[in-house]
Amino acid sequence: xxxxxxxxxxxxxxxxxxxxxxxxxxxxxxxxxxxxxxxxxxxxxxxxxxxxxxxxxxxxxxxxxxxxxxxxxxxxxxxxxxxxxxxxxxxxxxxxxxxxxxxxxxxxxxxxxxxxxxxxxxxxxxxxxxxxxxxxxxxxxxxxxxxxxxxxxxxxxxxxxxxxxxxxxxxxxxxxxxxxxxxxxxxxxxxxxxxxxxxxxxxxxxxxxxxxxxxxxxxxxxxxxxxxxxxxxxxxxxxxxxxxxxxxxxxxxxxxxxxxxxxxxxxxxxxxxxxxxxxxxxxxxxxxxxxxxxxxxxxxxxxxxxxxxxxx
Amino acid sequence: xxxxxxxxxxxxxxxxxxxxxxxxxxxxxxxxxxxxxxxxxxxxxxxxxxxxxxxxxxxxxxxxxxxxxxxxxxxxxxxxxxxxxxxxxxxxxxxxxxxxxxxxxxxxxxxxxxxxxxxxxxxxxxxxxxxxxxxxxxxxxxxxxxxxxxxxxxxxxxxxxxxxxxxxxxxxxxxxxxxxxxxxxxxxxxxxxxxxxxxxxxxxxxxxxxxxxxxxxxxxxxxxxxxxxxxxxxxxxxxxxxxxxxxxxxxxxxxxxxxxxxxxxxxxxxxxxxxxxxxxxxxxxxxxxxxxxxxxxxxxxxxxxxxxxxxxxxxxxxxxxxxxxxxxxxxxxxxxxxxxxxxxxxxxxxxxxxxxxxxxxxxxxxxxxxxxxxxxxxxxxxxxxxxxxxxxxxxxxxxxxxxxxxxxxxxxxxxxxxxxxxxxxxxxxxxxxxxxxxxxxxxxxxxxxxxxxxxxxxxxxxxxxxxxxxxxxxxxxxxxxxxxxxxxxxxxxxxxxxxxxxxxxxxxxxxxxxxxxxxxxxxxxxxxxxxxxxxxxxxxxxxxxxxxxxxxxxxxxxxxxxxxxxxxxxxxxxxxxxxxxxxxxxxxxxxxxxxxxxxxxxxxxxxxxxxxxxxxxxxxxxxxxxxxxxxxxxxxxxxxxxxxxxxxxxxxxxxxxxxx
Ligand SMILES: [Zn+2]
Numbered sequence: 001x002x003x004x005x006x007x008x009x010x011x012x013x014x015x016x017x018x019x020x021x022x023x024x025x026x027x028x029x030x031x032x033x034x035x036x037x038x039x040x041x042x043x044x045x046x047x048x049x050x051x052x053x054x055x056x057x058x059x060x061x062x063x064x065x066x067x068x069x070x071x072x073x074x075x076x077x078x079x080x081x082x083x084x085x086x087x088x089x090x091x092x093x094x095x096x097x098x099x100x101x102x103x104x105x106x107x108x109x110x111x112x113x114x115x116x117x118x119x120x121x122x123x124x125x126x127x128x129x130x131x132x133x134x135x136x137x138x139x140x141x142x143x144x145x146x147x148x149x150x151x152x153x154x155x156x157x158x159x160x161x162x163x164x165x166x167x168x169x170x171x172x173x174x175x176x177x178x179x180x181x182x183x184x185x186x187x188x189x190x191x192x193x194x195x196x197x198x199x200x201x202x203x204x205x206x207x208x209x210x211x212x213x214x215x216x217x218x219x220x221x222x223x224x225x226x227x228x229x230x231x232x233x234x235x236x237x238x239x240x241x242x243x244x245x246x247x248x249x250x251x252x253x254x255x256x257x258x259x260x261x262x263x264x265x266x267x268x269x270x271x272x273x274x275x276x277x278x279x280x281x282x283x284x285x286x287x288x289x290x291x292x293x294x295x296x297x298x299x300x301x302x303x304x305x306x307x308x309x310x311x312x
Numbered sequence: 313x314x315x316x317x318x319x320x321x322x323x324x325x326x327x328x329x330x331x332x333x334x335x336x337x338x339x340x341x342x343x344x345x346x347x348x349x350x351x352x353x354x355x356x357x358x359x360x361x362x363x364x365x366x367x368x369x370x371x372x373x374x375x376x377x378x379x380x381x382x383x384x385x386x387x388x389x390x391x392x393x394x395x396x397x398x399x400x401x402x403x404x405x406x407x408x409x410x411x412x413x414x415x416x417x418x419x420x421x422x423x424x425x426x427x428x429x430x431x432x433x434x435x436x437x438x439x440x441x442x443x444x445x446x447x448x449x450x451x452x453x454x455x456x457x458x459x460x461x462x463x464x465x466x467x468x469x470x471x472x473x474x475x476x477x478x479x480x481x482x483x484x485x486x487x488x489x490x491x492x493x494x495x496x497x498x499x500x501x502x503x504x505x506x507x508x509x510x511x512x513x514x515x516x517x518x519x520x521x522x523x524x525x526x527x528x529x530x531x532x533x534x535x536x537x538x539x540x541x542x543x544x545x546x547x548x549x550x551x552x553x554x555x556x557x558x559x560x561x562x563x564x565x566x567x568x569x570x571x572x573x574x575x576x577x578x579x580x581x582x583x584x585x586x587x588x589x590x591x592x593x594x595x596x597x598x599x600x601x602x603x604x605x606x607x608x609x610x611x612x613x614x615x616x617x618x619x620x621x622x623x624x625x626x627x628x629x630x631x632x633x634x635x636x637x638x639x640x641x642x643x644x645x646x647x648x649x650x651x652x653x654x655x656x657x658x659x660x661x662x663x664x665x666x667x668x669x670x671x672x673x674x675x676x677x678x679x680x681x682x683x684x685x686x687x688x689x690x691x692x693x694x695x696x697x698x699x700x701x702x703x704x705x706x707x708x709x710x711x712x713x714x715x716x717x718x719x720x721x722x723x724x725x726x727x728x729x730x731x732x733x734x735x736x737x738x739x740x741x742x743x744x745x746x747x748x749x750x751x752x753x754x755x756x757x758x759x760x761x762x763x764x765x766x767x768x769x770x771x772x773x774x775x776x777x778x779x780x781x782x783x784x785x786x787x788x789x790x791x792x793x794x795x796x797x798x799x800x801x802x803x804x805x806x807x808x809x810x811x812x813x814x815x816x817x818x819x820x821x822x823x824x825x826x827x828x829x830x831x832x833x834x835x836x837x838x839x840x841x842x843x844x845x846x847x848x849x850x851x852x853x854x855x856x857x858x859x860x861x862x863x864x865x866x867x868x869x870x871x872x873x874x875x876x877x878x879x880x881x882x883x884x885x886x887x888x889x890x891x892x893x894x895x896x897x898x899x900x901x902x903x904x905x906x907x908x909x910x911x912x913x914x915x916x917x918x919x920x921x922x923x924x925x926x927x928x929x930x931x932x933x934x935x936x937x938x939x940x941x942x943x944x945x946x947x948x949x950x951x952x953x954x955x956x957x958x959x960x961x962x963x964x965x966x967x968x969x970x971x972x
Contacts, residue, residue, distance in 0.1 A: 009648060011756065020589040020704040021651050036715065040665055043653025049633065050645040050870075050877060069665060088590040088756055089749060089869060089876035090648035215533055215658035215665055237535070238524045 001134035002104045003030040006124055007042040007095040009086035014128040020086075024128040027135060034099060037069055042095035044080045045211040047181060047225055050091065058082035059179075059225060062120075062186045063207035064110035065217045073102040075202060077110050079120035080209075096121045098135050107141045109201025111190035116140075142194040146264025149187040154249050158258035162243055163192035163221055165257050167204055174219075176210075176234040178226040178244040185209070185223040192221070195257055319374030323399070326413040326421050327356055336421065343369035345381075345776030346407070352776060360385050360408025364776050368414070372709050375400060376416065381774060382510070383407070395662070487549025488562055491577050492517060503576055506671040506697045507657060508567035508716075509723050516541075516565045517576070523555035531568040531659050539568045567659050567668060572620045575673050575695045581899075582697050582723045583892075587730030588763045589703030590756070592792050594646045595862040596730060596888065597700050598630040601674070603889040611810060611819035612893075612902045613682035619673035619695055626654060627672045627700070634863075637880045643870050645877030649702040656717070669699045669717050676901075683817040692901055708766045721767060722774035726895045728788045729767070731760055731837075731844060733797050738840050746796050748866035749876055761847045768851040786898060787852035788891045789844070791833055794861040795886065801859060802952045803832055809890060811905060821897045823904040824911075826858070826890065827947040831940070833857035835952050838939075853925075854943040856894060861886040913948060913957040920960050927960045 005026040013022030061080040077098045086092035116138050147157035166173045185208035193201050206221035211230050224231040226246045326336045344353040347364040362383035371377045379396040380387045385408040402415040415421045495514040502511045518539040529536040542551035550558040563570050587593045608616040618624040637644050657668045674696040705717045733739035734750045735758045813820035834857045837845050848855045864884030867876040896902045921928045928937040945962040
């Protein structure tokens with residue numbers, strides 16, 4: 001079952017004696033040792049100085065993290081945002097975390113779930129309390145794979161494939177997206193994820209407003225505010241692919257994945273999986289035109305590595 | 313089995329020494345400190361046990377808790393090193409070469425004892441703590457037998473004696489190798505990491521690889537450069553990483569965080585700033601460092617600079633926000649201090665996520681025009697290390713093994729406790745007509761002596777201080793937001809309590825004035841919130857009460873956001889550098905006004921009676937005696953509200969002090 005936890009600055013926290021930044025709500029039964037781990041993921045860095053008065057335009061950090069600290073097949077889906085002034089007249093933030101177990105994974109993947117209206121709390125003005133019911137994850141999937149937001153932003157939906165093509169399990173190359181304030185990054189992440197088969201989607205980690213990698217966490221797709229410390233750091237990382245959305249992007253290779261992003265064809269899962277096989281190929285060498293045979297009869301094969309599944 | 317439903321009031325500890333001899337102790341007072349020296353509550357005379365090894369205490373849930381207090385050889389439980397252990401039933405743990413069986417009842421001690429033997433066989437051979445102290449050792453030096461997976465981790469912890477390394481014969485002055493050579497030769501007891509407060513020997517320093525391929529650190533994560541124990545150096549004295557790159561940066565062997573070279577070379581002075589949430593700690597810290605940058609060099613011939621820009625970046629941003637903002641009319645502000653994020657380093661120690669507050673570091677050195685430059689250069693060159701904790705960290709229950717964010721309290725050379733009178737309803741009643749938004753009837757109030765008590769309890773717990781003893785450190789109790797309550801203090805205070813002293817060729821601190829102000833503030837607090845005075849003086853042998861105002865002006869509410877801030881043109885900090893100057897005076901870094909230049913006031917005829925560490929002073933025309941703690945002895949004091957001056961005589965024997 002999925003557990004949730006809410007962390008913000010409040011006059012009174014859930015644990016007796018706490019106030020200020022503290023946990024104000026969580027699902028009954030959330031293992032106690034997970035609470036400090038989720039709290040530790042609640043860091044938020046304001047993009048604007050206090051006096052700029054742009055608290056309404058602060059980027060929102062939508063993220064999907066995995067870590068051995070939480071368990072092998074456990075994901076953390078979070079939304080962390082600036083939240084105006086707290087009860088003392090000082091800056092506040094709101095972090096809402098959802099611990100998703102393997103059985104709760106829905107086909108749409110983490111970004112699709114995060115895009116569902118009302119799934120995350122965007123305000124909190126309740127008394128501290130425990131949620132009696134586990135968090136319910138909506139089921140569903142993207143309607144098609146056409147990358148409309150990418151198309152609107154860069155002029156070519158095929159750019160969404162730049163992210164999806166770099167996914168290769170936990171060892172996937174880090175992709176850094178440099179964005180400027182006002183760009184809504186979650187739909188872009190969602191469209192790139194829509195290109196992947198559903199079981200792969202839950203292996204992809206991301207943060208739509210990445211400032212630093214929390215200890216013990218994995219994060220493959222990182223959206224960094226252009227000009228920020230994180231962006232400078234990313235440019236120095238030789239193992240990261242940097243996509244700068246603040247300037248025109250070079251044309252993208254005509255890969256099947258790019259075609260899928262442009263046309264949005266969704267002729268059944270077969271089509272998608274065949275595309276995902278090409279992920280094995282390095283970015284620089286476009287995949288050979290011939291189709292690799294699809295051994296979908298073997299569910300014990302990792303579709304990304306073509307090796308037997310390691311887990312379970 | 314769960315027999316720990318009720319609060320634990322006693323426990324039994326069976327000590328099994330390396331020869332198999334046993335003795336059983338009945339523990340009825342907590343915390344109970346465990347260590348090798350006779351000052352501990354439970355003394356274990358074995359060289360593998362640290363002088364202060366562990367403590368048994370009762371946690372907030374009423375459970376018995378065994379905690380490692382930074383020992384060399386650690387605590388092992390079922391072959392795994394643990395920082396702490398909650399004991400609800402019979403447990404066996406190994407401290408060095410000694411096994412402890414701990415149970416809540418005497419009968420509970422008796423159970424399958426075979427684990428002792430198994431545990432001992434599985435243990436790495438602990439080194440002698442005695443020899444460790446004399447030469448080189450640390451908790452990381454004797455990790456459990458490594459598994460294949462841990463090989464890279466443990467390799468970096470292998471102890472290489474410094475003289476086994478191929479150190480260049482003449483490393484460049486200022487290079488890491490030169491620093492290490494000098495430190496080894498200086499006989500300094502070791503380095504205390506400013507990040508995790510782990511004490512380690514100089515030759516345990518790790519180096520930070522620079523080659524792009526050498527990334528993936530077990531403590532700092534897959535993207536951090538590898539830390540390594542050097543075996544080769546460049547002729548200039550930098551370490552060489554596995555790919556042959558020259559590496560100048562050094563790191564702590566425990567938390568793997570970078571320690572600037574200057575900070576390792578100049579002994580640290582740790583300063584802890586404690587206070588309730590929203591008591592203005594960040595504003596105070598910012599105003600203090602900003603003021604010290606000019607006051608110390610200009611008036612006291614001490615250079616005060618950032619040890620390195622990377623570590624102090626956030627504090628520098630704070631300073632720029634308040635003091636270098638372009639528009640003097642625009643409301644600026646500092647954000648509420650978070651409990652994670654940019655002010656903290658998150659590391660994985662023993663696979664546990666640990667949050668460490670980032671230290672701010674300043675280098676203090678006598679300036680070349682200091683009158684005794686040559687003489688004091690070595691002794692006065694220090695690294696000032698301070699932390700900006702969120703106030704939440706000081707609240708009861710927030711001190712956890714994975715969140716040891718306030719453990720600097722144990723190492724701090726001085727503690728500034730920020731007391732915010734606007735959070736005390738009794739103070740508010742006495743202050744009228746203030747426009748300060750923090751004084752609005754709806755603004756939050758808080759009992760701040762609870763934070764002070766919690767701070768004291770933590771220090772006692774970490775240090776194994778006896779409950780009745782007093783700390784030898786001076787506690788500086790800073791009553792903040794002086795601009796709001798100054799009418800309550802019957803004194804006109806000068807902006808700068810120091811004067812030029814031609815004998816020293818620097819300024820000299822007016823300690824007489826400071827002590828007298830401290831007495832006046834103490835009298836006020838005694839009147840308004842006596843429990844704060846009582847709590848502070850129950851802990852520290854000396855308490856200095858100082859007024860200060862980080863901004864010197866009430867903040868304003870930002871119209872649209874509802875957040876409070878200040879206009880730069882209004883900022884006029886008051887006495888923000890005085891606490892630090894007093895601390896430096898106590899440490900002999902700056903002079904006080906000499907005896908012959910002091911102003912003496914005619915004194916009233918008084919009678920003093922000493923009782924414990926308090927004088928009962930009877931003044932003419934006053935039916936009740938005034939209580940004056942002995943730490944005011946020798947200074948001329950004025951009774952607030954009167955013109956009566958008096959001095960209490962110094963006490964011959966110092967009051968009972970107990971401190972590590
Ligand atoms: Zn350290």
